[in-house]
Amino acid sequence: MRNKLKMNHMRLYAIIISETAHLIWKIRCEKVFQNDNLQNTSHTKRELENKWFQCINTRLKLDKLQTNRSKFGKKAIKETLVLDTWEGILKDEENLPKDWIWQSSVLVGIKSC
Secondary structure (H helix, E strand, C coil): CHHHHHHHHHHHHHHHHHHHHHHHHHHHHHHHHHCCCCCCCCCCHHHHHHHHHHHHHHHHHHHHHCCCHHHHHHHCCCHHHHHHHHCCCECCHHHCCCCCCCCCCCCCCECCC
16 A cells, blocks of 8 residues: 555656646747747746646646547556546545546646645
């Protein structure tokens, strides 16, 4: 049980670090290429938070989609892996149905700070 919990935390950590690094790279490219590296062009804290939450929520949706066995066959990831990875950080998690992965009408997101 403890080893499983550790693996889930490691997977979530890897997702958050890689997605955050990619977002930083995209924001830097945006500043350099779209704004000609102007010093006075920067995002507000709220804009950065919104971009980050959108990025992580997009990754959560991708995880949900990758559980589709009919589409991905043996390469599909296990539903339990997705459920265990995101457990504890989902918004309004206690009110989500057990099969929230398969319900398209359910809007799932991570908790804001």
